[in-house]
Amino acid sequence: MEQVDDAALRNIILGRIRERGPIPFVDFMASCLYEPGLGYYTSPGRKVGAEGDFYTSINVHRVFGRLVAREICRMWEVMGCPAPFEVVEVGAGHGQLAKDVLDTIRELNGELYDILSFRLVEAEPSLAEVQRQLLGAHLPKLFWSTPADLAEGRLRFTGCLYSNELIDSFPVHLVEMTPEGLREVFVAAAGDRFAETLDLPSTPELEAYLARLGVTLDPGQRGEINLNAVRWLASVATALQRGFVLTIDYGYLAPELYGPMRRNGTLLCYWRHTVEEDPYVRVGKQDMTTHVDFTTLMAQGESLGLKKAWYGEQYRFLVAAGMLEEMMALEAAAATEEERLKIRLTLKKLVLPEGGMGDTFKVLVQAKGVENPRLLCMRDWGKLF
Template structure:
């Protein structure tokens, strides 16, 4: 492994631990990603896309945003085409998905476009300028909220609260099952480097989380627990008065996420399009992520009145939402053969199963106060074309 860089954030965190004592891995990860001005997401520079460290679906092909837009149109219709509809995108990044969605709705459903407000919520405040520039054609439809405003429940919405790869970027607690019971991973500082120690969990919520899901880790197994994701869903349930919560991210149901084969959990770091296992290097310069526990979101959602109306692999969602129709339209549009090949390769990337974006990525749609919605992803896509 290459020699690690002493970043300003690494110095600050080492000093913090030396003066105040060990911190939970969740606090370490929160600082690595979101320490003001120094965290991975809160420091200058592009993170997503070719010039960043990883791609998300919308960077692969704009058809992703087009299909999400088609589904949102269907959500509006299933709510009786109300005269006011909010699309709230949490973790909106530089606004690419917002652009693809708004361009599409403006093109296919003008009456809906004229009623909607698209509210961007992003933890990194400087991205607002990039969003404004990218969305210049849609300024009349835009609004912004801070994550705190969303979490505090001051405003309520009727419409769709959407996120793509937001929850995997939330800090997680790390736990390990030992012969003495469930222990938590704490981050320590020694001789200018980070270390780990196991001790009693910092909160009883960790053991309670696993118990609720009926998960028993085996001795030596490590796992991530995202209390932040549950907190986020609780805030989402308060914010959405009526409508849908649409969550797209990589992850698994709990039994798969915590299966014995994942002995070391799913924590992974990204730096310049390569993966790295250690979260203790390039502190503040690399992304740290973990897979989403969709069962936890579904179970807590049901308790909060957010009923699961659809959950499945991204490729199923995209097919139901009209991927083949989009493909056929593209093939007939007279673009060059080179363009067509590029498109086919990109679509393959979005759809490929066995570890590709097609099945590792999941789509969860939860609804509140909407009876029996008939969404596109529910179509029997075998009969669609």
């Protein structure tokens, strides 16, 4: 295995463990991803794309952002074209999706573009400058907020908040079922290495979470519990006065996520486009991620006033939002058959099931204060062709 120098962060975490004793896995993962200046997302370097460690739909083709934009235009219309209307992207990274969305809204719906404002929220503060450069053409529309602004209730808006591959990057608690009952995974120090230990859960919220879902893990089975997702959704429900929450991420409904076939849960690490199962190597240098529990997002959302408007696979969302029209327009503009083939092969990645992004990725649309919205993603496929 290729080694990388992870001593600085490794030693900080080991120092904390020696001082306080074993730490819940969620705290270890939070440091690995978000330790200021040293965490995977909070240190310099490209994470997403060819030069990074993994691809997201945004890098595949700008059509992804165009289709998100088409749906946002529809949301504005079904809400009765309110002004002001704010679009918020959380986990905006380098700003590519924001750019594709804004470019498209300007092109397709000048009326909405004129009255909208666009807010970027990103955990890594230095990316604001990168976003500013990329989004230069839209500067008068742009605002920036921190994750703390959202978490601490300082945002209020009417509009649409969306995210792509955000919730999968939240630190999670790890649990394991034992003959003695549910136990939590803690990270201990063994010399200058990390070692796992099991102990009683650090918070009763973990057992309550599984009980709410009616999930009992099999003996020896592990699972992840994303309490940060629940807290985040609560802060979103407070900030959103009226409108929509659009969440795109990989994940499952709870029976599949916590089913017996997933004995080791879904925690995975990515480094230079390869999958790594060991979270204790390349500390702060590799991505760590888990699949999203969409059942909990929906159920918690309902209790927070965010009603499920639509949930389904990414391919269904994209096709109903107008993927074929976008593809035909691109093909019509292509100069050669080779270019047309390339377009088709590229776009296929966004919708292809089994290994592609089409069905692993899910889309959840939640609505607040909008009754029975007729969104593009709800369109009957029979009428699209």
